[in-house]
Amino acid sequence: MARPSATHGAFSWYELTTSDTKEARKFYGKLLDWQFQDTDMGNATYTVINVGGQGVGGITAVPPNAQGMPPAWGGYVTVDDVDAVVARAAGLGGRVLLAPTDIPTVGRFATIMDPQGATLSLITYARKN
Numbered sequence: 001m002a003r004p005s006a007t008h009g010a011f012s013w014y015e016l017t018t019s020d021t022k023e024a025r026k027f028y029g030k031l032l033d034w035q036f037q038d039t040d041m042g043n044a045t046y047t048v049i050n051v052g053g054q055g056v057g058g059i060t061a062v063p064p065n066a067q068g069m070p071p072a073w074g075g076y077v078t079v080d081d082v083d084a085v086v087a088r089a090a091g092l093g094g095r096v097l098l099a100p101t102d103i104p105t106v107g108r109f110a111t112i113m114d115p116q117g118a119t120l121s122l123i124t125y126a127r128k129n
Contacts, residue, residue, distance in 0.1 A: 005078055005125050012078045012123065014049075014057035018071035021047060021059050028059075074121055076109065082124040086110045 004012035018024045025047060028034050035050040036059070047059040062069050079085040082100045089112045090096055097119060098111040107125040114120070 007078055008080045010078050011075050012125075013076035014073060015076065015121075016057070016059045016071065016073050017062055017066075017069065018059065019062050020071075021045075021061050024059050024071070074111075074119065076121045076123045079122045079124055082108045082110050082122050085122055086112060089114075 004010040016024055016028075025036050028049070029036065032051075037048045037050060037055075039046045039048060044061060048055045049057040049059065062071075086096055086100055093115040095113040096110065097113050098109075098121075100108050100110040102108050105126060107123050109121055109123040111119055111121045
């Protein structure tokens, strides 16, 4: 199989949203020997989780519009066209929680909820030439 970031339907990224990113880094760094790299996103810092020199996920703070949300891990699934897949999800009884949104230099993502209430993020990665 091709890289997960290039394969439609493959899980390609995992992300922890938490109220205490520093403590999360300390815990997971010691537990799993993860290395971290901070990225300035303008209004926040995003921490990339590296394993063997490869980015495999991230850690982010709970956003202001979700205060009180318990810390949670979430997965991203690669799709060829995030806008089209989000439109299909709604037609299949899912809900759009976060409409397709651009992440500069990374790609375009959205978050959906399936008919049973489970959430999933979808991403179309920017093509790198």
